[in-house]
Amino acid sequence: MAAEYTLSQLPNRSRRTIIALGLEGSANKLGVGIVRHTLQTPLDQHQNADNTRVANTVPIQVLAEAISRQQVEVLANIRHTYITPPGQGFLPKDTAVHHRQHILPLISQALAEAQVTPADIDAICFTKGPGMGGPLVSVAMVARTLALLWNRPLVGVNHCIGHIEMGRQITGATNPVVLYVSGGNTQVIAYAQNRYRIFGEALDIAVGNCLDRFARIINLPNDPSPGYNIEQYAKRGKQLIELPYTVKGMDVSFSGILSYIQTIAKVRFGSPDRATIAGCNFVEELPTDLTPEDLCFSLQETVFAMLVEITERAMAHIGSQEVLVVGGVGCNLRLQEMMGEMARQRQAKVFATDERFCIDNGIMIAHAGALAYQTGFTTPLKDSTVTQRFRTDDVTPLAVPTSNQVRRGSTKKHVTKPYRGGSSNDHIVAKLRKLSATKRDLVVAVSK
Amino acid sequence: MQLIQQGAEAKVYALTFYGKEAIAKERFPKTYRHPVLDKKLTARRVIQEARCLYRCQQAGIDTPALYYIDSNRNIIYMERIQGCTVKQYLLNQTDDKAACDGIAEKIGTTLATLHALDIIHGDLTTSNLYIRESTNSLVLIDFGLSFISNLVEDKAVDLYVLERAFLSTHPNSQALFDKIIQVYLKRSTTGKQVYARLEDVRLRGRKKSMVG
Numbered sequence: 001m002a003a004e005y006t007l008s009q010l011p012n013r014s015r016r017t018i019i020a021l022g023l024e025g026s027a028n029k030l031g032v033g034i035v036r037h038t039l040q041t042p043l044d045q046h047q048n049a050d051n052t053r054v055a056n057t058v059p060i061q062v063l064a065e066a067i068s069r070q071q072v073e074v075l076a077n078i079r080h081t082y083i084t085p086p087g088q089g090f091l092p093k094d095t096a097v098h099h100r101q102h103i104l105p106l107i108s109q110a111l112a113e114a115q116v117t118p119a120d121i122d123a124i125c126f127t128k129g130p131g132m133g134g135p136l137v138s139v140a141m142v143a144r145t146l147a148l149l150w151n152r153p154l155v156g157v158n159h160c161i162g163h164i165e166m167g168r169q170i171t172g173a174t175n176p177v178v179l180y181v182s183g184g185n186t187q188v189i190a191y192a193q194n195r196y197r198i199f200g201e202a203l204d205i206a207v208g209n210c211l212d213r214f215a216r217i218i219n220l221p222n223d224p225s226p227g228y229n230i231e232q233y234a235k236r237g238k239q240l241i242e243l244p245y246t247v248k249g250m251d252v253s254f255s256g257i258l259s260y261i262q263t264i265a266k267v268r269f270g271s272p273d274r275a276t277i278a279g280c281n282f283v284e285e286l287p288t289d290l291t292p293e294d295l296c297f298s299l300q301e302t303v304f305a306m307l308v309e310i311t312e313r314a315m316a317h318i319g320s321q322e323v324l325v326v327g328g329v330g331c332n333l334r335l336q337e338m339m340g341e342m343a344r345q346r347q348a349k350v351f352a353t354d355e356r357f358c359i360d361n362g363i364m365i366a367h368a369g370a371l372a373y374q375t376g377f378t379t380p381l382k383d384s385t386v387t388q389r390f391r392t393d394d395v396t397p398l399a400v401p402t403s404n405q406v407r408r409g410s411t412k413k414h415v416t417k418p419y420r421g422g423s424s425n426d427h428i429v430a431k432l433r434k435l436s437a438t439k440r441d442l443v444v445a446v447s448k
Numbered sequence: 449m450q451l452i453q454q455g456a457e458a459k460v461y462a463l464t465f466y467g468k469e470a471i472a473k474e475r476f477p478k479t480y481r482h483p484v485l486d487k488k489l490t491a492r493r494v495i496q497e498a499r500c501l502y503r504c505q506q507a508g509i510d511t512p513a514l515y516y517i518d519s520n521r522n523i524i525y526m527e528r529i530q531g532c533t534v535k536q537y538l539l540n541q542t543d544d545k546a547a548c549d550g551i552a553e554k555i556g557t558t559l560a561t562l563h564a565l566d567i568i569h570g571d572l573t574t575s576n577l578y579i580r581e582s583t584n585s586l587v588l589i590d591f592g593l594s595f596i597s598n599l600v601e602d603k604a605v606d607l608y609v610l611e612r613a614f615l616s617t618h619p620n621s622q623a624l625f626d627k628i629i630q631v632y633l634k635r636s637t638t639g640k641q642v643y644a645r646l647e648d649v650r651l652r653g654r655k656k657s658m659v660g
Contacts, residue, residue, distance in 0.1 A: 190616075197616045203605070203652055240484050247593065249571045249609035301482045308480050313456035317575060317617070341480035346454060 022366025026131025033363030075114030125369025128156030129390035166364035200250025237297020556631025
C-alpha cells in the first residue's frame with residue numbers, strides 16, 4: 001500500500017471543512033443526519049520535518065493524524081421509526097413504504113435544523129448494507145437522486161462500520177473491543193491489521209431479533225421498541241429460571257433459547273399449538289407463579305451474560321482494556337451495567353452511548369461516510385447499489401489505496417448482488433424536484 | 449501464589465504443588481452474572497474441565513496433568529506447562545514454512561484424536577495451544593468450555609471456532625488452516641462428515657449480516 005496520497009486525489013484540498021449528509025434506512029428506523037468535520041490543520045499546509053513542503057503529497061500518517069484530531073460536529077440527527085402493532089414485526093415492503101413517505105420531510109427538517117443549504121453539502125452518504133433490501137433501495141434511490149440534483153459525490157457506507165465509528169467518536173474510545181448488538185447483528189469486533197475483524201458473532205439469529213420475537217409472543221408493544229419494553233418488564237422480574245446457555249468459544253447462539261422460552265410463554269400465557277404442547281413437559285416443573293416479567297428478566301440475564309462473556313473472552317484474547325458497546329441493544333442499561341461490572345473486575349474501561357447514537361441513525365452514516373470521503377473514497381453512480389449482506393470485515397477503513405485497481409480489489413471479496421426490488425418511486429422523484437435547489441434532468445436517476 | 453494471568457474465565461496463579469511447578473485455576477465469581485446463573489455455570493465448567501482433562505490424558509493427548517480439584521472454591525490445580533503458545537510461535541515464525549507445516553500437522557492430528565473421543569474443546573484458539581519445551585509436543589489447555597458430544601455439528605463448530613480464531617489473530621493464515629484440515633481429514637474416521645458440516649457452518653456464520 002502506498003504511504004502517500006497525492007493531494008489531487010483528496011477532495012476539497014483547499015478547504016478545511018466538509019459537511020456530509022447521511023441517510024440511513026436499513027431496517028425500521030429512518031434516519032437523516034448532517035455532520036461537519038473540521039480539520040485543525042489544513043492538509044495543504046503540511047510541512048515536512050525539514051521544513052520543506054512537497055507540494056503535492058500527504059503521507060498517510062499525516063492524513064490519519066489530521067483526521068483523528070479533527071473537530072466533529074453533529075449539525076442534525078433526526079429519526080422516524082416505523083412502529084408496528086403489538087405482536088407484529090416489520091415487513092420489508094411496508095417498511096420501504098414508510099421510508100418513502102417520510103424521507104423528504106425528514107431531509108428538509110434536517111437541513112433546516114443544521115442551518116445549511118444543499119450547496120453547503122459536500123457528500124451524500126447512504127447505507128449500502130447490510131439490511132433489508134426494500135428499505136435500503138428506497139433510501140439509496142433518494143441518495144442517488146440528490147447526488148445528481150445537487151451535483152455531489154455519493155459515499156456508500158457499511159452500516160456496521162457506521163455504528164463503530166460513531167461510537168468511537170462520541171465516547172473517545174481509541175482502540176476498543178466492540179460489541180455490536182442490534183436486531184440484525186451480533187458481533188464482537190476489534191481492529192487488527194487495517195480492518196475491523198469479527199472475533200465472535202451469533203451463529204444463528206441476532207440477539208435483538210431474539211428479544212423482539214419474544215416480545216411479540218407475550219404481546220409487548222413495539223413502541224418505542226420491543227427491547228425497551230422487555231427491559232422495563234425485566235426490572236420487575238423476581239425469579240430467574242434456567243434457560244439454555246450457548247457460548248461456543250467467542251461465538252453465541254440464540255435460537256435454542258428463543259424456542260425454549262417461547263414454549264414456556266405459549267404454554268403459560270398464550271394458546272399453544274399442538275407442536276408446542278408435544279414438547280412442553282419441562283414447563284410443568286417450573287414455578288407455578290411464573291410471570292411474563294420473570295421470563296423477560298431471565299431472558300435478559302441469560303443472553304446478556306453470554307454477550308458479556310464473549311466480549312470478555314475477546315478482550316482477554318487480544319489483550320485489550322477497552323470495550324465499546326454499540327447498536328440498538330447497546331442502549332439497554334442492564335447490558336451496560338453488566339459490561340461495566342465485567343470491566344471493573346478486569347480494570348478495563350467501558351464505553352457506551354445513548355439511544356441517539358446507539359439506535360440506527362443518520363449521523364453515523366454521515367460521519368463514517370465523511371471519514372471515507374476525506375481519504376478520497378467515493379461511490380460512483382453505477383456502483384451505488386445496495387446489498388443485504390455486507391460483512392464488517394469486508395471494509396478497509398481509512399486505507400483507500402491510491403490506485404483504482406487496488407481499490408476495486410479490496411471490495412471484490414464480498415460478492416454483492418445488487419438488490420432490485422420493489423415498487424415505483426415516481427412520486428418521490430416528483431417531490432424531489434421541488435426540494436431541489438437546482439433543477440436538473442432526472443432521467444438518469446430514474447432509469448438507474 | 450502469584451497471579452500470572454486473568455483470562456476471561458478464571459484467574460491463573462503459579463505455585464508449587466508438592467514440589468512440582470503447578471498452576472491454580474480459580475474461577476472467581478463473575479459479578480456481572482446473576483449469582484444463581486453464575487454458580488451453576490461455574491460448577492458445571494469446573495467439572496467438565498476436569499472430566500475432559502482426564503479423558504484426554506487417558507487417551508494419550510498431551511494435556512496438563514491434573515493434580516487436585518477444590519470444588520468448593522472452584523479451583524483446579526494442574527501442571528504448569530513449560531513452553532510457549534502456538535500464537536506466540538506463529539507470530540515468531542511466519543516465514544518458516546517447514547515449522548508452520550509441522551505445527552499444522554500436530555494440530556490436525558491432535559484434533560482428530562480429540563474428536564474421536566467425542567470431546568469438544570469449545571474454545572480452540574492459538575492461545576489455548578502450547579508447545580512443550582522439553583518434548584516439542586503440542587499441548588491442549590483450557591478445557592473450560594469443553595463438553596462431550598458425538599454430534600458432527602459440535603465437531604464442525606469446534607473447527608469453525610478455531611478457523612475464526614486463526615484468521616482474526618493471524619491474518620493470511622488460511623493456507624495454514626487448510627493444512628490443519630487436510631491432516632484432520634486424513635486422521636479422522638468421521639472427518640468427511642465433519643468437513644461437510646463445517647462448510648454449512650461457515651455459510652451460516654457468514655449470512656447473518658442482517659436477517660431480522
